[in-house]
Amino acid sequence: MALKSMQIFGRISIAMPTSDKFESYPPLFRPNQTVDHGENPTNKLPKSASDYKLESQSDYVLPVIDFEHINPQNLSEVCREWGMFRLINHGVPDKLLKQLIDQANQLFSLSFESKQALFNSPLLYFWGTPALILAGNALQTDPHAQNHNWLEGLNVPLIKLSEFQCEDQLIQSFSSLLEEYGNHQTRLAKTIFNTMAEDLNFPPTKSESYLSPPTGFLRVYRYLRCPIAEQRWGIEEHTDSSVVTILHQDQVGGLQVYKDNKWLDVEPIHDTLIVNLGDMMQAMSNDEYVSAKHRVRVNMEQERISFGYFIFPGEGSVIESPKYKPFTFDDFRAQKELDLKTTGIKIGLPRFRIGDEQELPMED
Numbered sequence: 099m100a101l102k103s104m105q106i107f108g109r110i111s112i113a114m115p116t117s118d119k120f121e122s123y124p125p126l127f128r129p130n131q132t133v134d135h136g137e138n139p140t141n142k143l144p145k146s147a148s149d150y151k152l153e154s155q156s157d158y159v160l161p162v163i164d165f166e167h168i169n170p171q172n173l174s175e176v177c178r179e180w181g182m183f184r185l186i187n188h189g190v191p192d193k194l195l196k197q198l199i200d201q202a203n204q205l206f207s208l209s210f211e212s213k214q215a216l217f218n219s220p221l222l223y224f225w226g227t228p229a230l231i232l233a234g235n236a237l238q239t240d241p242h243a244q245n246h247n248w249l250e251g252l253n254v255p256l257i258k259l260s261e262f263q264c265e266d267q268l269i270q271s272f273s274s275l276l277e278e279y280g281n282h283q284t285r286l287a288k289t290i291f292n293t294m295a296e297d298l299n300f301p302p303t304k305s306e307s308y309l310s311p312p313t314g315f316l317r318v319y320r321y322l323r324c325p326i327a328e329q330r331w332g333i334e335e336h337t338d339s340s341v342v343t344i345l346h347q348d349q350v351g352g353l354q355v356y357k358d359n360k361w362l363d364v365e366p367i368h369d370t371l372i373v374n375l376g377d378m379m380q381a382m383s384n385d386e387y388v389s390a391k392h393r394v395r396v397n398m399e400q401e402r403i404s405f406g407y408f409i410f411p412g413e414g415s416v417i418e419s420p421k422y423k424p425f426t427f428d429d430f431r432a433q434k435e436l437d438l439k440t441t442g443i444k445i446g447l448p449r450f451r452i453g454d455e456q457e458l459p460m461e462d
């Protein structure tokens with residue numbers, strides 16, 4: 099078998115058979131390679147399986163919202179209680195959902211080197227921790243960082259997709275699917291947001307500037323098989339910074355939501371999407387709605403594909419609600435990036451909530 103020698107991050111060299119099925123993995127995530135992944139005490143998974151299994155299926159079923167018959171009262175309750183729900187009758191064709199997963203699988207199965215060479219703006223390839231990436235601008239994480247998420251992905255700003263042409267047939271076809279999918283996501287996000295805006299009595303000018311379709315972007319993820327799945331996260335616990343996030347996942351599972359002090363599995367159910375509210379929505383609602391805390395587990399046997407759609411307020415739109423100092427999404431993002439750099443964690447809304455400042459870590 100042909101052997102290929104590779105220099106990883108200028109530090110460690112490994113020999114890898116070219117036909118190795120882990121050739122598609124970023125080197126850091128290949129099994130039996132010599133990088134010491136080390137302990138990760140702060141993010142270590144609890145040992146007890148019951149911690150991440152539903153305690154009682156009947157008490158904790160993720161609420162369902164029927165998009166075709168959206169009931170404002172139901173939606174309002176779910177946004178206040180959970181900040182996450184399952185969306186049915188969403189009108190995104192089943193065929194499109196399947197093709198997206200199939201083609202994403204094909205693309206991610208290419209060798210790591212091909213993926214690095216093939217993907218270019220607006221489909222930016224990354225691996226590791228996406229929280230450190232600016233929307234639309236893939237920034238590589240420190241390869242030696244211990245807290246990297248066990249995934250690779252594509253970051254795709256929708257606004258740049260319509261003019262995109264690529265000679266590679268698979269990428270061209272995938273980007274057309276993403277564009278069609280993105281249009282559906284915008285349609286869904288607008289209706290869901292407008293229903294919430296009515297419940298919260300936003301003035302019409304605020305409603306318009308609080309949700310801006312040109313800011314929408316997609317993340318296509320492949321969570322990788324992980325030999326130390328008990329010690330690593332697909333994505334560690336977080337809240338999204340968006341107004342609204344919409345997720346499409348394959349049948350593998352791994353997404354969990356935090357509710358009433360428990361982590362609950364968000365089971366994959368065919369032909370349903372998962373919607374969660376982000377920090378912007380929580381602030382706009384003056385903390386009446388919840389930005390749902392969630393995380394993704396990895397496993398030893400299977401890769402997992404998911405698609406996230408994220409939408410934000412318009413540029414310069416000032417979020418005003420009694421519990422918060424007025425701020426824009428740009429202010430929020432800049433603060434988040436500063437916090438990540440100086441403290442290693444996202445602090446998020448408490449940075450802007452009146453009265454919370456005293457309790458927060460100081461910036462360097």
Ligand SMILES: O=C(O)CCC(=O)C(=O)O
Binds near residue numbers: 347353
């Ligand atoms: O892959 C998933 O199911 C969730 C992804 C996620 O939480 C995120 O991208 O913020």
Ligand SMILES: [Fe+2]
Binds near residue numbers: 336337338343392
């Ligand atoms: Fe998320």
